[in-house]
Amino acid sequence: MRIRNALTVLGLFSALAITGCSTTSDAQKTADATPTSAPVLTPASVETAQIFDDAYGPVTDAGYALPGIPIQKVNPKFRRQIISFETSERPGTIIVNTKERFLYYVLPNDKAIRYGIGVGKEGFAWQGQAYIAWKQEWPTWHPPKEMAARKPEVAKYVENGMGPSISNPLGARAMYLFNEKGQDTLFRIHGSPEWASIGTAASSGCIRMINQDVIDLYSRVLPGKATKVIVQQS
Numbered sequence: 001m002r003i004r005n006a007l008t009v010l011g012l013f014s015a016l017a018i019t020g021c022s023t024t025s026d027a028q029k030t031a032d033a034t035p036t037s038a039p040v041l042t043p044a045s046v047e048t049a050q051i052f053d054d055a056y057g058p059v060t061d062a063g064y065a066l067p068g069i070p071i072q073k074v075n076p077k078f079r080r081q082i083i084s085f086e087t088s089e090r091p092g093t094i095i096v097n098t099k100e101r102f103l104y105y106v107l108p109n110d111k112a113i114r115y116g117i118g119v120g121k122e123g124f125a126w127q128g129q130a131y132i133a134w135k136q137e138w139p140t141w142h143p144p145k146e147m148a149a150r151k152p153e154v155a156k157y158v159e160n161g162m163g164p165s166i167s168n169p170l171g172a173r174a175m176y177l178f179n180e181k182g183q184d185t186l187f188r189i190h191g192s193p194e195w196a197s198i199g200t201a202a203s204s205g206c207i208r209m210i211n212q213d214v215i216d217l218y219s220r221v222l223p224g225k226a227t228k229v230i231v232q233q234s
Contacts, residue, residue: 078116085112133178138164173218
């Protein structure tokens with residue numbers, strides 16, 4: 001997959017606070033910015049160098065027993081794999097294509113690790129450029145008040161949060177996206193216990209991954225402005 005990188009700084013869509021991924025009750029609102037067109041993806045044949053079908057078994061992590069994933073029920077294209085990937089972005093960059101439902105972690109030598117993802121439903125989708133400001137193992141989930149208004153059953157978690165567990169909507173790991181002004185976008189790359197949602201538009205706006213995959217990505221990411229995240233809708 002070739003990325004045409006005549007990139008401008010992309011603005012985040014407005015109304016980010018209505019997403020269901022916020023984990024801090026005092027998170028800053030996103031900065032004002034003007035959305036622009038997403039960069040164009042140039043179709044190309046993809047050569048798969050390695051696929052990690054054996055990476056989805058049960059695992060105990062920080063005392064939590066994650067169940068194995070019935071990986072044969074997951075479309076092969078959404079399983080973790082190393083592919084050919086030409087881009088001018090530096091290794092360590094994360095490129096998310098919400099339309100294709102893929103997250104790419106750029107490697108040296110025109111390679112990338114490709115993971116299947118779930119994305120936001122229509123109305124929650126966004127595009128932009130951000131960076132991983134910080135990351136957390138087994139995060140606490142604080143749904144925003146706007147989500148609690150739509151789903152009263154989660155209102156009890158707004159203030160005190162839902163503690164870490166294998167049923168927590170943020171899963172085993174969360175990575176927090178901030179914009180270039182250092183403000184929390186309220187969007188996350190995170191794990192999910194709902195493995196069957198990978199490849200769909202089912203979340204409330206964030207980028208969800210199979211727990212075994214988000215643990216792998218988390219181990220590769222160094223927080224800071226050098227870890228750029230580009231989110232595309234086309």
